[in-house]
Amino acid sequence: MALQPKVLMFGWEFPPEISGGLGTACYGLVSGLIENGVDVTFVVPKLYGSEETDKFRLVGASDVEVNFSTSKFQKNLEKVNYMQIHSHIIPYASPQEFMDREEFDIDSISKVDSNFSSAKFQFGGRYGKSLLSEVSKYAVVAMQIAQDQDFDVIHAHDWLTFPAAIMAKEVSGKPLVVHVHATEFDRSGESVNQEVYDLERRGCEAADRIICVSRLTRRILMNRYGIDGRKISVVHNAVVPKPAIIYPKRNLIDKKIVTFLGRITFQKGPDYFVDAARKVLDVMPDTHFVMAGNGDMFLKCVERAAELRISNRFHFTGFLNYFETNNLFGMTDVYVMPSVSEPFGITPLEAMRTGVPVIISKQSGVAEVLKNSIKVDFWDVNALSDTIIGLLKNEEVSKKLAADGTHEVNEMKWEYASLKVREIYNKTINRRRSVRN
Amino acid sequence: MKKLCFYFQVHQPFRLKNYRFFDISVDNQYFDEKKNHDIMRKVAHKCYLPMNQLLLEQIQAHNGNFKVAFSISGVCIEQFELYAQDVLESFKRLADTGCVEFIAETYGHSLSALKSPEEFKKQVAKQTAKIEQHFGQTPKTFRNTELIYNNYIGSIVQDMGYKTMITEGADHVMGWRSPNFLYSHCQHPDLKLLLKNYKLSDDIAFRFSERSWESWPLKSETFAHWVDSIPWNEEIVNLFMDYETFGEHQWEDSGIFDFMRELPNQIINHSQFDFVTPSEAAKELKPISGIDIHSTISWADAERDLTAWLGNPMQDDAFDSIYALEYLVNKIDDDKIKDDWVKLQTSDHFYYMCTKFWSDGDVHKYFSHYDSPYEAFLNYMNVLTDFEERVRNAAGVDEEYREVHPGILENFKKFLPEGVELN
Known part of the structure; x- marks a missing residue:
């Protein structure tokens, strides 16, 4: 029995180059697993060179050469x-077939002889419009990685x-754990992207075990998928421990500041925050509100506040x-997260570890x-303004509240969360073995 | 003889620098010195210097028969002082000819007439003092920012002792009437109104270099003929435009300078027109009637109203927010604050926030250094937040105390987690 399992982990972003909570969560989880003796190889589409490579074993898919014509690869294609x-259609059988589709950027192709060819793929590593092409390329590279690595x-x-x-599971025959940080319903409300939904469901069905970030998400997987x-x-x-430096407040020094920090999109409920601000200002006209972040409701919120x-x-x-976020938490008197739908929500924890009292939905x-x-x-604007x-x-x-909260989040360590994950690995591996025997 | 009256608006705002939330209470330098310097130098080079020279030559060549009028905003003169002494000198040379009238307006090129007559009067006094200082004449004619006018503004201006005022000949107030007469304020016959002939003005200011225009390329001879062809009984043609038309909006290679170099000759020697300054026109002509303008007009956009500066929620909130500070600003004696106060009122800041993107969006974009009206608004509000802090600190304003309704705290108690009590 492998008490210290070797894990091949696939992610989409890793600090410091992140655009949301997923990269932060992966960072915490992997750190905790390493502390607990788990051997983790973390794959991302692209490395930026600023990652902590001394601490983590990171693989950038754009650096992996896929050898299409080796007998091993061909045999795996059959599997x-x-x-x-x-x-x-994934996987294609050769780089030539990839070349024929314009949207695949092949970084380099080397042909040793007529029946041996290999390729490296380029990844943007972002959430752009060629996202599904990236997802496809990533899957092909994963076959090569699964073939090369021991896990x-x-x-x-x-x-x-x-x-x-x-793909990695089919090539290697090793068990799969999928981790659901957010579902399409959290991101898009009721107007779900069918392709994304299908991939999510397929991943969950193919998985031997699923980890969810909350009971809320578990219910969504059961009811919707x-x-x-x-x-x-x-x-x-x-949450990782609080940042070493908390900067002194320099802006609006003697003023109370109430903060919203997150993507300014429907599911984060930014409009309720704006409306609550109006109600607070009726009673406390010198309070200041800060909305940090970007998103498709940004302009609407700007106009609403003006109205x-x-x-x-x-x-x-x-x-x-990162620096500005901590700077903002340092000057915040109340943090508010009025999310309509939030699978987890890591920012309130970040606010709390800085000593800020929080109001969450x-x-x-x-x-x-x-x-x-x-x-x-989230919809109770009166409750929101009254509590602010x-x-x-x-x-x-x-x-x-702030002191108790700081104490509480300091006890919410990735070290503990990752123990549960290690337990899940071991059970999954053992179950797979016992099935085989 | 009929009268032809040329009047040019000369204005550059103090543009704000990129000012973020984290600059509030840390940085009280709001203006982008480099950008303002660079734009001033560019426009000086393309427009002010060559055009002033051209006008000077024409005035000399026609022995005082060619005349023009300028209104130069105080904030623009201030930028001449900072970045373009050469331009200031060339305007002084024009002033010395005696053929150039300088017109009164608000120092900040502001919309203060719409909000505060007191602030408005202060700014006019400040601007006219600047004119006297540099050009040695006391303005007798008034022009409000961007030709914004209504009966009430007219009354304030009349009350300040002005006899002549310039505004737009907007279709929706003119109706069947022609702008080619002298008019007067409907209640104060001693305030004469000169109305812009927007058709002929825009032929120069907007259409001159438009290749798809049937009259392109426009020759001064043709233009003089158009002017000469107004109905027999009409008395005056008022050509009002941005001075930056010459060389900046209409580039030199469009032939605009050649056009203007030849136009005085065409008018003086080949038409029934004489050049006059606004105050001469008001003296020499008799008003044909009073004109009642109760809804505010301006020369901007197709609407000729205030919607270039005010009307969307962002513009209105920004506008009300700054004027809410007037009472406090008046209580304090701090030159830097008073100075910023005027510069933050400049109408351009509100123009950049305009979201009307149908017919005039392009024009707004041309005049804005921001990527979007939202960006302009947020930047302005960050600056204004800092400014408000400074004003309140200087005026010693305490935080306003308002009673909290007990129901609010009752409700608050319900949401407290276990172990936390409200006494």
């Missing part, structure tokens, strides 16, 4: 089921990596980097685990 992603279990984070993980609940474990996210005539108290910062996954926070329904006013007006309560 796998062909998959259709968008208009592509006991495959672990894949969110739908972008699912085709890659499925028809997945057997017995196959799903819930492992709540944790409510609160633009001189409601500020937009755009997307913030009951509809977020993180509400399942957080004790020292104020929980309201309550915290701003009652320093004692605010301080107590």
Whole structure:
């Protein structure tokens, strides 16, 4: 029995080059697994050179040469089921077939002789419009990686990596754990992208075990994707310890600041925050509100704040980097996350570890685990504004909540969360073995 | 003889630099010195210097029969002082000819007339003092920012002692009437109104270099003929435009300078027209009637109203936010604050926030250094937040205390987690 399993992990981003919570969660989880003695190889489409390569074993798919014509690769091609992603059939049998499709950027092709050819693929590693092409290429490279690496279990984070993980499973015959950080319903409300949904469901069906970030997400997988609940474990996210430096407040020094930080999209409920701000300002006209982030509701929120005539108290910062985010938390008096739908929600934990009291929506996954926070329904603008006013007006309560909260999140360590994940690996590996024997 | 009146608006705003949320309370330098310098130098080179020279030569060549009028905003003169002494000198040379009238307006090229008569009057006084200082004449004619006018603004201007005012001959207020007469304020007959002939003005200002225009390329002879062809009983043609038309909006290679070099000769020697300055026109002609303008007009966009600067929620919120500070600004004595206060009122800031992207979106984009009206708005509001902080600190304003309704705190209690109590 492999007590210290070797894991081949597929992700889509890794700090510091991240665009959302997924990269942060992967970073924490992998760190925790390593601390617990698990051997992790983490694959991303592309490495930027700024990653901590001394601490983690990272593989960039764009650096992997796929040798199409080796007998081993050909044999593996026979093993796998062909998959259709968008208009592509995956895997193609040769780089030539990839070349014929314009959207695949092949970095280099080398032909040794007429029947041996290999290729490297280029990856943007972002969330652009050629995303499904990237997902397809990633799956082909995954076959090569699965062929080259020695591992006991495959672990894949969110739908972008699912085709890659499925290919790796079919090539290697090793068990697959998929990790669902968010579903298409969380990202797009009811207007789901059918292709994304199909890939998510396929990944979950192909998985030996599924990890969800909250019970909320588990329910979505059961109700919307028809997945057997017995196959799903819930492992709540944790948070890495607070940043070493908290910068002193330099902006609006003697003013109360209430902050929203996240993508400004429908599912994050930014419009409820704007409306609550108006109500707070009626009572406390010198409060300032900051909305940090970007998203398709950005302009709508700008206009809404102007309509409510609160633009001189409601500020937009755009997307913030790591340094600026901590800077903002450092000056925040209350953090608000009014998400309509949030599979987990790691930012309130980041606010809490900096000593900021938080108000979160009951509809977020993180509400399942957080004790020292104020929980309201996202749609209840009165509750939102009343609790903001309550915290701003009652320093004692605010301080107590912040102190208890900081203590609470400091105990939510990735070290503990990853122990649960290690347990899941071992059970999955053993079950697979016992089935075989 | 009939009258031809040329009037040019000369204006450059102090453009804001990129000012982020994290600059609030840290940085109180709001203006983009480099950009303002560079734009001033560019326009000086392309327009102000060559065009001033051209006008000077024409005035000299026609022995005082060629005349023009300028209104130069205070913020523009201030930028001449900072970045373009050569331009200032060349305007002084024009002033010395005696054929150039300088017109009064607000120092900040602001929309203050719409909000605060007191602020408006202060800014006019400040601008006229600047004119006197540099050009040695006291303005007698008034032109409000971007020809914005209504009866009320007319009354304020009349009350300040001006006898002549310039505005737009907007179709929706003119109706069947022609702009080619002298008019007067409907309640104050002693305030004469000169109305812009927008058709002939725009032939020069907008259509001159448009190759798809049937009259392209426009010759000064043709233009003089058009002017000469107005109905027999009409008395005056008012050609009002941005001075930057010459060389900046219409480039030199469009032939605009050649056109203007020849036009005085065509008018003086081949038409029934004389050149006049606005105050001469008002003296020499008799008003044909009063004109009642109760809805505000301007010379901007197809609508000829205020919608270039005000009307969308962002513009209105920004506009109200800055004027909400007037009361406090007046209580304090701080030159830097007073200075910023005027420069932040410049109408261009609100123009950049305009979201009307149908007929005039292109024009707005041409005049804006921002990528979008939203960006312009957010940048302005960040600056204004800092400015408000400074004003409140200087005026010693305490945080406003308002009673919290007990129901709010009752509701708050319901949401407190276990172990946390509200006393």
